[in-house]
Amino acid sequence: MVSNQFISGEYALLLIISAFIAIGLAAIQRSWMPSQRYPSSIQWVGRRVERFSYFRACVRHFIYKPDLLDCGYKNFGKAGQGFVMPLSSFEPIVILPQEHIKWLIDQPASVLCPRTAAVQRMGFKYVSPDFDAQSSQIIHDAIRFHLNKKFDTLQSDMFKEMQWATDSRIGKDESWNQVNLADAMRYIIFHTLVPVLAGKCLSRNEDFTHALMKSANWVGAGSIIVGQFIPVPFRSALGRLLQIPIRSIQGSFLNHLMPVFKERLHNMRKKAEDPSFSFEAPEDMTSWLSDVILKRNIEDGAEKAFEKAYKLLLGAAFASTVLTTNHAFLDILGSESAHSIYQTLREEAESTFATPEDWLDSMKIHQLRSTDSTLKESLRLAPPTSMTLLREVLSKDGVRLPNGQWLGQGTWLAVPSIPIHTDERFYEEPDMFRPFRFLSKEDPTGKQQSRPESCVTTSDSFLSFGHGRSACAGRQFATHIMKMLVSYITMHYDIQPLPSRPLNIFMGEHPIAPEVQVMIRRRVTP
Numbered sequence: 001m002v003s004n005q006f007i008s009g010e011y012a013l014l015l016i017i018s019a020f021i022a023i024g025l026a027a028i029q030r031s032w033m034p035s036q037r038y039p040s041s042i043q044w045v046g047r048r049v050e051r052f053s054y055f056r057a058c059v060r061h062f063i064y065k066p067d068l069l070d071c072g073y074k075n076f077g078k079a080g081q082g083f084v085m086p087l088s089s090f091e092p093i094v095i096l097p098q099e100h101i102k103w104l105i106d107q108p109a110s111v112l113c114p115r116t117a118a119v120q121r122m123g124f125k126y127v128s129p130d131f132d133a134q135s136s137q138i139i140h141d142a143i144r145f146h147l148n149k150k151f152d153t154l155q156s157d158m159f160k161e162m163q164w165a166t167d168s169r170i171g172k173d174e175s176w177n178q179v180n181l182a183d184a185m186r187y188i189i190f191h192t193l194v195p196v197l198a199g200k201c202l203s204r205n206e207d208f209t210h211a212l213m214k215s216a217n218w219v220g221a222g223s224i225i226v227g228q229f230i231p232v233p234f235r236s237a238l239g240r241l242l243q244i245p246i247r248s249i250q251g252s253f254l255n256h257l258m259p260v261f262k263e264r265l266h267n268m269r270k271k272a273e274d275p276s277f278s279f280e281a282p283e284d285m286t287s288w289l290s291d292v293i294l295k296r297n298i299e300d301g302a303e304k305a306f307e308k309a310y311k312l313l314l315g316a317a318f319a320s321t322v323l324t325t326n327h328a329f330l331d332i333l334g335s336e337s338a339h340s341i342y343q344t345l346r347e348e349a350e351s352t353f354a355t356p357e358d359w360l361d362s363m364k365i366h367q368l369r370s371t372d373s374t375l376k377e378s379l380r381l382a383p384p385t386s387m388t389l390l391r392e393v394l395s396k397d398g399v400r401l402p403n404g405q406w407l408g409q410g411t412w413l414a415v416p417s418i419p420i421h422t423d424e425r426f427y428e429e430p431d432m433f434r435p436f437r438f439l440s441k442e443d444p445t446g447k448q449q450s451r452p453e454s455c456v457t458t459s460d461s462f463l464s465f466g467h468g469r470s471a472c473a474g475r476q477f478a479t480h481i482m483k484m485l486v487s488y489i490t491m492h493y494d495i496q497p498l499p500s501r502p503l504n505i506f507m508g509e510h511p512i513a514p515e516v517q518v519m520i521r522r523r524v525t526p
């Protein structure tokens, strides 16, 4: 009797503990994965019938698997249905079929917001907490009203920096040398950018440029780790930890940049007050941001506003430019037709830049059709992210998809860029790297389009720069730099082809080109 009582007491205790654990786990599941994140009307991929199945599906997919997205696309997307993709951060995303893209980009931001989900998923909110709507607006204005209209005027400065950085990093040696391709691309692109991003006065300032590169690396990697691997409750803590080195690196470039900004702002203010004051603001991002800040009347917080906007600008934009150039060279060198592709690009560069002065004429870059198509093809195979057009449902009543499926407020949705880019409905031989495919756009009806699609043209089957109102604002500039660099290298260097295209690695959902050493030599000048 005594022993029976003891067993039942122990049993009761066990029951109570189990109940607490179950309630606790359910609460964790609810707080990490609010119910709107897994709408009941939409099927999952990678989820089994088991207890805590949503939770366990996300744990199983801690390492992002591109095959799972592909599988969902083949089973549901191609049939015009959305599906739910489990993710390591316990924030499942509804993946829409390609047919819904037009509907998605037409929704106003008050219904589907492009910002709220992106700042979480890209982790900026945690590693770079300065991020706010005002900084974003300042950047947009500086890009729209200044950079996109004026970067042509900086062609000569950009070319001189690119030439100097390429010659000093890759060398002028006419015998074969081993070069880390990714490092070389990063070094050259950031040096090319300095006259535009900061001003000529900081060109070739190695401390400054090194800090810019380091900051872009830390913010890029840190934001992916925090935003895509860490569940919400732990993000702030890890974000705070990462902010320590990131602030210190940002401090290093700001030490050089802030005195330039302060002087520029002072002179621009004086000029605004007194038009006879003799000062012409140089064309560069420091002046353009100052102009936007002055026009917005951010008098007191001007320095802080500049700092925040600048940090945001450096966030991911230039890392994507480096990464894309790296992908393009690996695609070319790893192709079976490496030699002939390289030769075609070289001939195009040689005919476009027949004299040294041609490099100073920014209009010449528009003639680089084959190079443009090659970059676009690389971006098709390796867009910056596998899932793009990330949106959060903001409207209180949720939204109904064109196929009748309903999503509640707070649901995240996105579009699968890599599966769409490799769908044979949109591209012939979709897994092949065919660099010149965009020179004459394939048309399913067999008709040839009169105007080839350029790299910056987005569509519902080319999503590497996004599509619609929130498509990449800096894509003209990024493409300009990349085309210039590919031409300069093909024209002045031989590179040995690779045995095959080295496979990309996935960091979160981003395809990253591996570090590859290539054999390179300066061409023997006639």
Ligand code: HEM
Pocket (backbone or CB within 6 Å): 114, 139, 140, 143, 317, 318, 320, 321, 324, 384, 388, 389, 390, 463, 464, 465, 466, 467, 469, 470, 471, 472, 473, 474, 475, 477, 478, 479
């Ligand atoms: C090859 C290089 C680049 C790639 C592949 C790229 C790609 C992208 C993508 C996919 C988006 C998101 C679009 C969306 O959500 O719909 C984006 C947004 C953006 N990009 Fe780029 N980008 C690149 C370079 C740059 C550069 C160099 C700049 C700045 C000069 C820049 C500025 C921006 C801005 C401001 C946005 C936000 C647009 C908005 O929300 O309205 N990007 N980019």
